[in-house]
Amino acid sequence: MSSALGARSGALPAGGAARPRGAFRARPLLQQILLALVAAVLLGLVIAEGADTGFVPTAVATAVTGTLSLYALVVRRELLPRWALFAAGASGVLSVVSANLAHRPEHTSGCVELCALLALVARTVRYVRPLRATGLFVVLALAVGLEPLRLAKIDSEQLSIVESVLVLCLFTAVLAGLCLWLYDRLRARERRSIREAQRLEYARELHDFVAHHVTAIVAQTRAVRFATAQGREQDPADLDRMLEGIENAASQSLSSMRGMVSVLRGTADAPAGATAGSYDDGLPDVASVLERAVGELAAAAPPSVQVEVDPELTGGRLPPALVDVAYSVVREGLTNARRHARAATRVTVAAGPGTEAPYGLEISVTDDGETDGGGGIGVGIGDAGSKAAHGGFGLTGLAERIEGAGGRLSAGPCEGAGWRLTAELPLPRAAELRSSRRAF
Numbered sequence: 001m002s003s004a005l006g007a008r009s010g011a012l013p014a015g016g017a018a019r020p021r022g023a024f025r026a027r028p029l030l031q032q033i034l035l036a037l038v039a040a041v042l043l044g045l046v047i048a049e050g051a052d053t054g055f056v057p058t059a060v061a062t063a064v065t066g067t068l069s070l071y072a073l074v075v076r077r078e079l080l081p082r083w084a085l086f087a088a089g090a091s092g093v094l095s096v097v098s099a100n101l102a103h104r105p106e107h108t109s110g111c112v113e114l115c116a117l118l119a120l121v122a123r124t125v126r127y128v129r130p131l132r133a134t135g136l137f138v139v140l141a142l143a144v145g146l147e148p149l150r151l152a153k154i155d156s157e158q159l160s161i162v163e164s165v166l167v168l169c170l171f172t173a174v175l176a177g178l179c180l181w182l183y184d185r186l187r188a189r190e191r192r193s194i195r196e197a198q199r200l201e202y203a204r205e206l207h208d209f210v211a212h213h214v215t216a217i218v219a220q221t222r223a224v225r226f227a228t229a230q231g232r233e234q235d236p237a238d239l240d241r242m243l244e245g246i247e248n249a250a251s252q253s254l255s256s257m258r259g260m261v262s263v264l265r266g267t268a269d270a271p272a273g274a275t276a277g278s279y280d281d282g283l284p285d286v287a288s289v290l291e292r293a294v295g296e297l298a299a300a301a302p303p304s305v306q307v308e309v310d311p312e313l314t315g316g317r318l319p320p321a322l323v324d325v326a327y328s329v330v331r332e333g334l335t336n337a338r339r340h341a342r343a344a345t346r347v348t349v350a351a352g353p354g355t356e357a358p359y360g361l362e363i364s365v366t367d368d369g370e371t372d373g374g375g376g377i378g379v380g381i382g383d384a385g386s387k388a389a390h391g392g393f394g395l396t397g398l399a400e401r402i403e404g405a406g407g408r409l410s411a412g413p414c415e416g417a418g419w420r421l422t423a424e425l426p427l428p429r430a431a432e433l434r435s436s437r438r439a440f
Helices: 002-006 029-051 056-074 077-098 111-127 130-150 156-228 236-265 286-297 320-340 384-390 393-404 430-439
Strands: 304-309 346-356 359-367 408-413 419-425
Touching: 029 056, 029 111, 056 077, 056 111, 077 111, 077 130, 111 130, 111 156, 130 156, 156 236, 156 320, 286 304, 286 320, 286 346, 320 346, 320 359, 320 393, 320 419, 393 408, 393 419
Parallel strands: 304 346
Antiparallel strands: 346 359, 359 419, 408 419
């Protein structure tokens, strides 16, 4: 048993934090009443077992040791080693003293106290560090093994049987404590996984809903600087139009950031963007999703954007999970085209049937510019000189989102010039698309 205790990790699990002092008062009133009744019954049984000795000193001592054992079960976890040692020591001393007295109980040695000591073994294994838990287990096991000596009428054969049963009970208590300790560890690991997934999701959302607006601000600011750096007198109307574009992009970025903060605080359902529920006529078709995304994202800065949808997809409805994915593909493609494609004059957002099963939908964003050495669409974030330190977050998050929807993402140069970002998504083929259209 000691080796089993020592095999555990010494770290206290996250789920093993101590309950606050006011934990009992924080419970519902009905639970408080039930717990108080259980405590009263147990204390009454402890006093009754003490009275079975027929001798006042041992009766009082039995009631005290039983109460100590029960109290050690409910103390805060950081106080458990101290009180478990105190309860086990008091119980063992009483057992040794009682074995040499003439007045001993005839019917019970203290069953409530015995059960409390076994429960203390399980609680010690669950919450106490291995080295200290091993020492406490030895003391508790001795207290449990000595308790049958309090009985007045017990011979050696009966004692051996009782001790064998108690050994099995101790083994069961250790197993129960180890199972509970493992359960705490698994819960703590699950909580860490959930927190990590939330952090990754927040990182993707922050990039998705803010980065493209910031990119538009940078692109238009550079355009203004380029126009004014030529030394020619600029038309005030042109400058006003450029500055208005910067102002609009900044306002959109601020709105997106506020929406994201609202989501993190739990005061909003979702950040601004395209979702299946934002279409008044039910589930949207492919063309409407792409046109809406381009309309919201492409107006902030050049180059011009065209939308091309294969006639085979006409009328096909997108499932809710794919609406956000399609919107994210367009957003990431346009953002990176502005950021990395030099001298680009046109960006094409296209949708068509997939070339292989199970990918029934293919969405691509293609520019005709020259890449900046960082790979065009979907490559690093920031200027060419800082890609090594700041690159790849947008494409990484997009790939995770697409893979989560059952699709796949690819990016690479086009023949001649330009860069192409392609997302293949699991969507039914044309015949099933038309039937889904009739269903909605």
